[in-house]
Amino acid sequence: MPAALVNLFIPCFVDQLFPDTAMNMVKVLEAVGCQVNYNPNQTCCGQPAYNAGYRQESQQVAEKFVADFAGPAERYVVSPSASCVGMVRNHYGELLSDSSCQSQFPALQRRVFEFTEFLVDVLGVEQIPGAALPGKYTFHDSCSALRECHIREEPRRLLDAVAGLERLEMAETETCCGFGGTFAVKFEPISVAMAQQKVEHALATGAQYIVSTDTSCLMHLDAYIRREKKPLKTLHVADVLASGW
Incomplete structure (x- = not known):
């Protein structure tokens, strides 16, 4: 091929x-x-x-x-x-x-x-050979991935095949994280509250990582996590799939 x-x-x-x-x-x-x-x-x-x-x-x-x-x-x-x-x-x-x-x-x-x-x-690829990351993750479905591109199962299949990684689904995974580009600037209090809710749902699972297809969402969530000193790390799917090899 x-x-x-x-x-x-x-x-x-x-x-x-x-x-x-x-x-x-x-x-x-x-x-x-x-x-x-x-x-x-x-x-x-x-x-x-x-x-x-x-x-x-x-x-x-x-x-x-x-x-x-x-x-x-x-x-x-x-x-x-x-x-x-x-x-x-x-x-x-x-x-x-x-x-x-x-x-x-x-x-x-x-x-x-x-x-x-x-x-x-x-390509029909559902596992990256050698990909390994010990720990537990929860997945955030970005609004654009889910609603505009109809992507949901694809990242989960790839991540679930990563050696040592376990998925823990959080509540309301399909709810917006609050970034929304200029929304986070124009409506800061609402945006922060949405990030807080998303992070709390992620932490409730016991996961160490919150993973997504969109760095824009992760950037927003990471800012809240760092400010509040929460025990959670954000990772893009590509960063996970490139781990361990």
Whole structure:
């Protein structure tokens, strides 16, 4: 079977704040036989501007995304962020409806995947050889992964196959963590209360780790955990799958 060709889309916050997660995704993709490429000209998916109501500016970013990733039809676009994937899949069609690159988008849209769904649903991979992390974890379903990309079982299958790792489902795992991009800035007290509830549910399971497909959620939760000095560690799925080997 020929190697799957992958273009990486690394979100701006991952690039700036969590580069190790991006490198761990590369490590895992290469381990399962993917040929990985990174275009250094890539920038943002446009979601922050779009959510803030700046349609023209977000359209320009969307056009750049299409130009950056409109390569060969056999090359997938894979990202460690369901939030960004959801933005591209579900909002670019409307954003680019009056754009000169509108005709290029449908073919690209079909090739954009979140990391875990690419592994499980496209490649058929459900275990990363050598992946090991002793301890117990609970999983946070990000709003974008669950509601925009319909991803739920894929990360759990991969994580449950990690040697030494046990899953403990928390209450209300599908409830928002309170980040929501600009929501956390505009409605800080509500956002913090939602993070508090999520962390309390995670701690009630006895888990040591809270894992998710989205570093944006984990960043928000980790800030609360650190401030309150809670005995819980946040990890992206890629960081877990790259552990132990």
